[in-house]
Amino acid sequence: MKTKKIENFICGNWIAGDGDGELLYNAVNGDIIGATTTKGLDNAAILEYGRKVGGPNLRAMSFHQRGLMLRALAIHLREHLDPFYETSYMTGATKADSWVDIEGGIGNLFANASLRRRLGNQYFCLDGEYIPLSKSGAFMGHHLLVPKEGVAIHINAYNFPVWGMLEKIAVNLIAGVPCVVKPAPVTCYLTEKVVRVIIESGILPKGALQLVSGAPGDILNHTTFEDVVTFTGSAQTGMFLRKNNHLTENFVPLNIEADSLNCMVLGEDVTPDMPEWQIFIKEVRKEITAKAGQKCTAVRRIFVPANKLEAIQKDLTKALAQTTIGNPLNGSVRMGSLAGLEQRHRYREQVSKLLATSQLIHGSLDSVELIDADAQLGAFVSPMLLLNEDPLNTFEPHNIEAFGPVSTLMPYNSLDEVITLSKMGKGSLCSSIITANGSIARKYVLGAATMHGRILVLDAKCAAESTGHGSPLPLLVHGGPGRAGGGEEMGGLRGVKHYLHRVAIQGSPTMLTEVTSTYQPFGEGIECEQHPFTKYFEELRIGDQIVTEKRLITPEDIDQFADLSGDHFYAHLRETDFEGTMFEQQVAHGYFIMSAAAGLFVDSYEKNPVLLNYGIDELRFTKPVYPGTSIYVRFTCKEKLENDKKEESDIDKGIVKWYVEIFDDTDEHIGVATILTMVKKQMQ
Structure with missing residues (x-):
């Protein structure tokens, strides 16, 4: 009787390798399950297919779309648990062991899918805060993260044939980088079963995931510095990989997570x-x-x-x-x-x-x-x-x-x-x-x-x-120093950044706003004839801007806010002796200034697409405001983020970040913040 071969999914097709291959056995009763071989596979073509087909397909999607893709995949895999468990028993795993491997792996997809809310609607993202490089603000710098244009090659251990694959591909896929998964032969039949379900779902774009079910052959000799190699397994094998001349000479990133003597x-x-x-x-x-x-x-x-x-x-x-x-x-x-x-x-x-x-x-x-x-x-x-x-x-x-x-x-x-x-x-x-x-x-x-x-x-x-x-x-790093390999994987955004290239960009705030699709401080705004709050999510443009009228801050305003809020800090009281303090006289509450600013920029007279205030980020008060000061606001559309529906009946909406700059009558900044609003979409 001919032994069934465990197949490889490469270049868009399921292919069995040449020759008899390595026999695989049921760990419980010794029965032959099948055989695996990668003989005859063109490893150079496999990697090139990932770079030329998978990479462009993934980079055509935004982080948000890739996150939704992971979520859809996780939901789909949960509908096929029974055949996964049936096969997992052959590896010697109990139901509890299999749960960790199978459903724990699917949980990684869900966890990494949630990162879409923090990564935005572009295929790239900003890293950190802007860096002012000139006194006037006309020249600045930033860091951009873009998907690497290579392939992630995952060499996995035999002990977790599902979790080991899913915890890695979840990260490279949301980053926008295709992958080749190389499971350990002894349990690769379970990995193959899961990959078949993934491919048959059609959820991943072509070239995003390939499977090599057996020995890696010369695949590492076809890697470039744009690829990323990850390894999970013994410290001895990890050390062997570190000595690979091709990886060293071609500056190929290598992340190792090795077995260690944990205590x-x-x-x-x-x-x-x-x-x-x-x-x-x-x-x-x-x-x-x-x-x-x-x-x-x-x-x-x-x-x-x-x-x-x-x-x-x-x-x-x-x-x-x-x-x-x-x-x-x-x-x-x-x-x-x-x-x-x-x-x-x-x-x-x-x-x-x-x-x-x-x-x-x-x-x-x-x-x-x-x-x-x-x-x-x-x-x-x-x-x-x-x-x-x-x-x-x-x-x-x-x-x-x-x-x-x-x-x-x-x-x-x-x-x-x-x-x-x-x-x-x-x-x-x-x-x-x-x-x-x-x-x-x-x-x-x-x-x-x-x-x-x-x-x-x-x-x-x-x-x-x-x-x-x-x-x-999934949201904490997994790895360790020394014998453990010196690498990190998973870790939320930290893990995603393994597959992104960081580039420093410099230019004027206006130019970098255009490049990044995120408004940069001191950039030129787009003057709005209609109030931005009257625009639907799709209609808003990054840089849409209004400059408000002025409002005079009076002692009565400060007193009334103190009574309303219960904040009677000494600096907000008229009768305070200000000698030895940081202030010259009664000073307005910072939160009152923010509230007064909202009163200036909010269009409140009739119903509009703004559904609610979602929060405030990075609020800073930069100069004290004394009675008799007039304040005004420059209000700019900073960034637009997709927002998922929790129920089909939910209002279709997005999150808009607004850059709020508060000035006094000398045109100096007295406060700055980013506020978030939920904004209705026009198309329902």
């Missing part, structure tokens, strides 16, 4: 009668057994106060003994298998190295009690707990990682000592400290921060809602 710390303050004690036991057990320990963030080193070592050992071994292992399709099973027999072989080799200086206090290296499964056919192992009583003088626990359900318990004698121990891993993705003492948490976090990419402080107040030690979150 969890029990605070000195925690005693068996405190809720944090059980939180610690539960979290350690979960981190050892979830995904059968095959997580880059899994806890490999457990540090506890020396005087609590015996009690923790007793409770941890009891908790681990309750773990049921076997066929993940059996509802009573809590831990499945490793991803394959080869992974089991490597895992046992590494555990043997750890046992050179540590003792096994729970579990077995060679045998495992199973439910509804055969230990000879499936890649099952026992969860193991090791003990090392001299961690400061032992090499192995801080340098050897066994990628599976094993961790080493170690004592410490002081907070300074455990900070030192945490750093002996030479760079980790994450660490956790379980403590109810804020001082302990502060000292540990600040002391250990430089060697970790993320630190979780866990106590009884947040435990119920905490995502846990091993859960990277």
Whole structure:
């Protein structure tokens, strides 16, 4: 019987590689699933297709449109969960493990889709604030972020075949950069199933996503400095990639997220009668057994106060003994298998190295009690707990990682000592400290921060809602220094910027307004014959501007605002002795000046397309306003943002940012702000 081949999706077509390929096995029962090969694929053509087809298609869309695309894709994938779960069981994952991989990955799409509200309606975006470069304001600078014109090549690990793909493509797609996904062969059949659903949906434009299901071949030798390579996997392979001459010589960006020796710390303050004690036991057990320990963030080193070592050992071994292992399709099973027999072989080799200086206090290296499964056919192992009583003088626990359900318990004698121990891993993705003492948490976090990419402080107040030690979150960076690879991925806008090129631009404010589609301070406005508030969203132009009439500020105004607001700060009172203060006499409230400014620029006499005031950003008061001063406002349309409907019946609208400059009768700035309004669209 001919073995089914896992296919590659390249250059717009599903293609099987040449030759017999590498056989892929069901991790639970050893059945052959298929074979994978990339032999015969033209890697240069694959990358060029992404650059020439995928890139232009994505760059033709705005950030907002790309965000809606991600959201639509996430919704579509949620409608196909059952076949994903059915296939995921073959990787040895339980329902809970698969949930993290599949629905956690889809959650990444939703989270990154939400960034569209912060990135605007262009295919590019501004980065930071404008920079004045001349005294008069006639010359300025800014930074622009534009999508790179290359391809993102994602080399993913075998442990999360769905999450590993979706967490990466969510970021490059919203940035406007196409990608080639290269999953690890051992579980690539699950990645292929998800990609088929993605491609069949038609939600992504042509060339945005390609799949290479197998060995990468010479694909890296066809990259350029405009491409981005990301890697998730072992520190050893990450080091190998760093030495790739082509990547180095062609200045190709490389982001590495490598497996690391993450640690969890029990605070000195925690005693068996405190809720944090059980939180610690539960979290350690979960981190050892979830995904059968095959997580880059899994806890490999457990540090506890020396005087609590015996009690923790007793409770941890009891908790681990309750773990049921076997066929993940059996509802009573809590831990499945490793991803394959080869992974089991490597895992046992590494555990043997750890046992050179540590003792096994729970579990077995060679045998495992199973439910509804055969230990000879499936890649099952026992969860193991090791003990090392001299961690400061032992090499192995801080340098050897066994990628599976094993961790080493170690004592410490002081907070300074455990900070030192945490750093002996030479760079980790994450660490956790379980403590109810804020001082302990502060000292540990600040002391250990430089060697970790993320630190979780866990106590009884947040435990119920905490995502846990091993859960990277899409809006926080995921990565770490040193052994962990030195890279960052995800992290909200930080992650998106990996795929954007930053360019400094200089010119007049008027010219840069035209270039950026965002009004720049001191730029020329467009004089409006009709009030901007009478225009629909589509009708408004960036730079639409009015200059208001003047209003005289009186002592009575200030007194009445003080009474109305309850703000009787001394500087707003007439009878204050102002000697030794910053003011010469009674001064107007800043918020009164802003309110009076609104009274000048708001067109309030009849219903208009402005639905409501949405907020105020960057409000600054730059000069005191005394009674007898006349103020006026220059009011300019700064930026327009799309606003999604939550319900079909909602009013179709957008968000408009207005640049508000308040002047006194000497034409000096007394205040500046950006206000936001919801503005109705004309076409319903």
